[in-house]
Amino acid sequence: MRSFFRGVFVIFFLMTASNWASASIGCGDFLRDIASPPDTIEFVGCESEPTKQGAPLTALYRVKGKDALAAELYLDKKMGVTERMKFVCCVWEVRGETFYKDKKTGLGYHIRMGSEETIHNKREEWSKIGYFYITVVHLREPL
Template sequence: MKVLFKGGLAAGLWMLCSAAWAAPVCADFLREAGDPPAVLEFVRCESAPQDQGAPLTATYRVKGRDAHQVERYLQRHWGVQGDLKFACCGWETKGFTFYREPRSGRGYQIGMGSEETLYNRREQWPKIGYFYVTVVLYTEEI
C-alpha cells in the first residue's frame, strides 16, 4: 500500500511539474509556427494573467507599402478571411480569425488593422505609416 501511495504521489508531482513546464509563454508566435514575410516586424508580446483567459498578445507591424504582402500571407497560412476593409478611421480585418496551429495544437486569434488614417483606398496604403497584426494565445479556458 505504501509503495502504491508513493508511486501515485510521485506520478502526481511529475504531472504537475510537466504541466507547469509546458505552459505557453510570450513569444514571437508567427515565427515559431512558420516563416512569415521578412517585412513583418515583431514588436512585443504582453502577458495579462489577470484578464479573462490569461492572454498572451503578440504585436507585429508592417509598413503600409508592404501591408498587402502580409495580408495575403495571413490569408494563405493562417486562414484570415477576406480582404481588409476601411471602416471609419482605419483598415481592419472583419474581427479576429481563430487558427489552430497543427504542430502544437494551440489555438490563436489573429487580426490585422492599420493605424488611424483618412486614406480609404487600397492604392493609398503606401501613404499609411504602419499596419499592425495582433496574435492572441489564451492560456486558460474562457
C-alpha cells in the same frame, strides 16, 4: 486604432472552451514559431496579462503600409485569414478575427490585422499609411 485594439479584446468574450488546447506556452514571437513570416512583418513585442480573463498572451507585429498587401496575403495563405481588410471610419481592419490552430502543437491563436488611424480609404493608398498592425493572441485559460 483604438477600435482595432478594442476589437482584439472582444475575442475574450466570444470564445468558448471548445477552442482550447490543453498545453500552453510563454509570451513570444508566435508567427515565427508557427509559419515563418516575411521579414517585412516586424515583431514589436509580446504582453502577458495573467490577471485578465483568459490570461492572454498578445504578440504585436507591425508592417509598413507599402508591404501591407503582401502581409495580408501571407496571413490568408499561412493562417487562413481570408477576410480582407475594409476601411471603417478612420482605420483599415478585418471585421472579426480568425482562429488558427497550429497543426504541430495543437495550440490556438486569434489573429487580426488593421491599420493605424488614417484618412487614406483606398487600397491603392496603403503605401501612404505608416503602419499596419497584426495581433496574435493566445488564451492560456478557458473562458
